[in-house]
Amino acid sequence: VHTTDFPGNYPGYDDAWDQRRFEGVFRVDIIREEEGALEFDMVGIDAAIANAFRRILLAEVPTMAVEKVFVYNNTSIVQDEILAHRLGLIPIRADPRLFEYRNQGDEEGTEIDTLQFQLKIKCSRNPQAAKESSDPNELYFNHKVYSKHMTWVPLGNQTDLFPDADFRPVHDDILIALLRPGQEIDVLMHCVKGIGKDHAKFSPVATASYRLLPDITLLQPIEDEAAEMLQKCFSPGVIEIQNIKGKKVARVANARLDTFSREVFRHEGLKNLVRLARVRNHYIFSVESTGILPPDVLVSEAIKILMGKCQRFLNELDSVPME
Amino acid sequence: VQADGTDGNCVTFVLHDEDHTLGNSLRYMVMKNPDVEFCGYCITHPSESKINFRIQTRGALPAVEPFRKGLNDLMSVCQHVLNTFEVRVFLKSS
Numbered sequence: 175v176h177t178t179d180f181p182g183n184y185p186g187y188d189d190a191w192d193q194r195r196f197e198g199v200f201r202v203d204i205i206r207e208e209e210g211a212l213e214f215d216m217v218g219i220d221a222a223i224a225n226a227f228r229r230i231l232l233a234e235v236p237t238m239a240v241e242k243v244f245v246y247n248n249t250s251i252v253q254d255e256i257l258a259h260r261l262g263l264i265p266i267r268a269d270p271r272l273f274e275y276r277n278q279g280d281e282e283g284t285e286i287d288t289l290q291f292q293l294k295i296k297c298s299r300n301p302q303a304a305k306e307s308s309d310p311n312e313l314y315f316n317h318k319v320y321s322k323h324m325t326w327v328p329l330g331n332q333t334d335l336f337p338d339a340d341f342r343p344v345h346d347d348i349l350i351a352l353l354r355p356g357q358e359i360d361v362l363m364h365c366v367k368g369i370g371k372d373h374a375k376f377s378p379v380a381t382a383s384y385r386l387l388p389d390i391t392l393l394q395p396i397e398d399e400a401a402e403m404l405q406k407c408f409s410p411g412v413i414e415i416q417n418i419k420g421k422k423v424a425r426v427a428n429a430r431l432d433t434f435s436r437e438v439f440r441h442e443g444l445k446n447l448v449r450l451a452r453v454r455n456h457y458i459f460s461v462e463s464t465g466i467l468p469p470d471v472l473v474s475e476a477i478k479i480l481m482g483k484c485q486r487f488l489n490e491l492d493s494v495p496m497e
Numbered sequence: 498v499q500a501d502g503t504d505g506n507c508v509t510f511v512l513h514d515e516d517h518t519l520g521n522s523l524r525y526m527v528m529k530n531p532d533v534e535f536c537g538y539c540i541t542h543p544s545e546s547k548i549n550f551r552i553q554t555r556g557a558l559p560a561v562e563p564f565r566k567g568l569n570d571l572m573s574v575c576q577h578v579l580n581t582f583e584v585r586v587f588l589k590s591s
Binding site for chain 2: 225484487
């Protein structure tokens with residue numbers, strides 16, 4: 175639904191853009207901040223801009239991911255291209271702001287735009303295993319290839335540029351392939367900087383979404399059994415029942431917790447007594463990061479990218495003469 | 498960026514490498530300008546990444562002006578959002 179508060183739409187209302195009025199109304203509240211997830215509110219902003227932030231978080235914040243895989247030896251069951259695909263999807267803990275994009279057509283890769291990783295592992299039989307054991311953990315060495323086996327190989331002067339950096343996959347326990355004795359994998363990987371629009375492996379968020387704050391109004395006072403039924407219709411915690419003068423009266427306690435299942439409308443008696451709506455400009459964002467960058471950094475980067483886009487067009491407007 | 502149109506008042510900008518992300522938010526900012534009579538954008542074909550952004554002004558104002566003002570307003574919105582957000586993160590962490 176598009177916003178309709180444009181100047182001229184409603185006579186008598188002055189809806190023209192006013193930066194001061196926006197700054198007076200706008201606020202951000204951080205609700206919950208965990209390891210890799212952030213939940214925050216933006217109040218006073220419009221859908222178009224909130225959606226722009228969400229789209230940028232998903233598709234245009236750059237990260238580093240494995241792009242080229244040089245396979246020297248792969249005698250495992252997993253095919254080369256499947257292995258390369260799996261390696262590309264592994265999130266790499268490397269701050270993408272320290273690197274540049276690779277130029278088009280540049281095959282080799284320089285120090286400033288490429289990270290090199292090596293995965294070299296060979297499975298062998300364990301001579302000390304018991305005769306009748308059938309547990310692969312006992313029988314074989316190295317039969318599970320995890321992401322912790324990927325090692326960083328510094329290119330050129332990267333050891334000087336990043337003296338105390340430790341580039342490795344975010345999670346050590348991602349299973350890449352399974353091996354049996356005699357099979358080995360020997361690959362060299364190049365990581366480059368890219369954006370989610372190009373390939374989903376470059377997306378820095380597990381997911382980024384927003385919802386609007388629900389607005390539940392009781393059109394009439396609801397009492398006794400109807401109040402009990404009403405409380406069951408909504409998610410727990412939304413409606414609370416108070417004892418006023420001996421009667422149980424329902425009251426909306428916390429509309430934020432509601433998941434909007436619209437169960438109320440299935441009951442004939444309660445259908446007309448409740449109005450379900452959404453607060454138009456109160457957005458509850460939920461950003462979960464894959465671990466490469468913390469979620470608050472991701473949101474800041476997304477806002478900066480939107481500013482960068484505007485700046486790009488402003489510069490073009492000024493430099494190119496308009497006919 | 499390419500521009501063409503009949504006279505200075507109604508101009509269609511062709512923005513390359515853009516999609517709904519910038520298109521919708523810029524359209525919103527330009528529509529808030531009381532001098533603009535018509536503003537809209539469309540994606541010419543989903544396989545190509547470019548948008549047609551059209552602005553028509555009432556009166557004799559050249560159409561480039563609301564475009565520039567819209568971009569500047571969007572920049573200032575982003576700047577304010579960024580500042581507010583970073584202040585909040587800082588307050589929460591300390």
